[in-house]
Amino acid sequence: MNPLTPAMLSQWQNFYVVVGSSAGALTGLQFVVMTLVAQAHAAGNERDIHAFGTPTVIHFCTALLLSALMTAPWQSVAVLGVCLGAFGLLGIGYCFRVAGHARQAAYNPDAEDRFWYIVLPMVAHVALVGAAYLIYRAVAWSPAVLAVAALVFLLLGVHNSWDTVTYLAVKHGAKKPQAGDAV
Numbered sequence: 001m002n003p004l005t006p007a008m009l010s011q012w013q014n015f016y017v018v019v020g021s022s023a024g025a026l027t028g029l030q031f032v033v034m035t036l037v038a039q040a041h042a043a044g045n046e047r048d049i050h051a052f053g054t055p056t057v058i059h060f061c062t063a064l065l066l067s068a069l070m071t072a073p074w075q076s077v078a079v080l081g082v083c084l085g086a087f088g089l090l091g092i093g094y095c096f097r098v099a100g101h102a103r104q105a106a107y108n109p110d111a112e113d114r115f116w117y118i119v120l121p122m123v124a125h126v127a128l129v130g131a132a133y134l135i136y137r138a139v140a141w142s143p144a145v146l147a148v149a150a151l152v153f154l155l156l157g158v159h160n161s162w163d164t165v166t167y168l169a170v171k172h173g174a175k176k177p178q179a180g181d182a183v
Helices: 006-039 044-072 076-102 112-136 141-173
Strands: none
Touching: 006 044, 006 076, 006 141, 044 076, 044 112, 044 141, 076 112, 112 141
């Protein structure tokens, strides 16, 4: 099999344009979600935001950054691999930080929340580091591994945004308006 070359990365250009555009648009929608959280007067604290709100934006921005890196005109796939690897290692560290915030949050996450907010992001960042190594080694199929990781980050953001909105709808949707509440 032929080794990966910068020219071969151009075959992924359209994929990353779609993923990056989606991630950018969904990042903006996450700001709307956070506005809904504020308007719902949801009980919680800064740790809750760091554990369950900020990671969603980080997932979208990760997909956006991966898209930008993969569409940049690299002279060497080794340099791209090093950049992706460093980014993946930072992401692994961030996952540990999110886990710490989740342990101290007012909301006690169940197994499903731990999977979507801690475990799957950690797996995606480990896959990113693995893909970075494969790209550094110029393995021809390595962009496919990175593409899967980029999609996982995008889908993590979508799932976690939806999780936040449905949580608020269930928790605060049944409340009857009080006198003086804005309609």
